[in-house]
Amino acid sequence: MGHDLEGREVFIAGASSGMGRAIAIAAARAGAALILLGRNKAGLDITATLAREAAPGCSIRTLVADASDATALAEATAGTDLSQVDTLVNSVGTNIPERAFDQLTTESWQQMIDSNLTAAFNLSKIFLPLMRARENGLIIHIASTAARKPDKSGAAYQATKAGVLSLTHALMEEEWQNGIRATAILPGMTDTPLLDRRPTPVTPEARASALRPEDVAAACLFVLRLPPRAHVAELHIGPSQR
Template sequence: MLWDLAVDKILAKHKRIDILITSAGINATKRNFDVLTTDAWDDVVNINLNGLFYCVHSVLPTMRAQKGGLIINVSSWAGLHPSKLTGPAYNATKRGVLALTESINTEECAYGIRASSLLPGEVATPILEKRPVPPTTEQRARMVQPEDMGKAILFLAQMPSRTCINQMIVSPTLNRHFIGVVTAPLSK
């Protein structure tokens, strides 16, 4: 598989894998049950959940052998707080990321492997274009920015190996979910 080839190339060059960051996130444009197709469901599950699993599965043998490693899985605010806006496929896959991360910590901590779920709220990235009503430029300016997420990932990566941050939630100060601004229009 493609991910196994990537692991082989990394090992050939660096002899170890210390960190894996999985950050896959797509959503269906027509995302609610009344309009969601089975093909769209499969696409979201294959990228958001299966892709993450295959990458983790590929690095675990190396991390076990070297007795350590960090896996950072980017989930979503929707993993904890599902909504009609994000839809069932996205909600389910991002909740699944949380469960997979917990499973890694449960099964692999004895090997010195730790995993963190990073749960961003609204982040000004291109996935917002798939929303039924994309946010305005002004709204995006008040959201978490990609560089903010980079700093959160760096923070997790710099923690000592004796420390596992199981979950980290990063949301905009003006959290539109809290004030009821983020809602999904009816599909029909």
């Protein structure tokens, strides 16, 4: 669709790899200016390089911070003008190999809450006041089909992704009159580094039939391209071969 996002500024958290990286490349190719946030500087630099190769001349800034740490996130964003960001895409998330409920500890449970849910909260807290001031904004949180349909992804993963989904709906209910929209994208199994954290290795056949990060990026770009009058509450996307 060419450079139809030209003039838009998109903040992508979790941009060091996987879905966040694919979304960054797709948004750059569509003409958006980018601010990329991630914990892994090397991975973030690779994402920025790939996005620039896909869209020479694209404005890209990178910020290194853990979005689950409110203080670190505030410090990382303090010197950056975020007032023109019209879209927040939160692709922060993790899982652990010891994911069954009887394997969870207090520490691993808290780790999952911090990475998957608190990061979504911290990012939303930063951008909501700015979007209210502009009377316009779009927040996209990447959740998971596990938020709606329990599976073997683990109790903490399911609970935290369900929390992200509920948070997204709550933001929409509270903020639509301020011109802010909130969307949750719920991908099924996707071939990202997260697959390598499964307790049982994923078979080549299962990996081959999984979604690609580019598929999730395409779903995200669909939401980004909608006019302000249109709202997608949830977008489910999964592999066609099960």
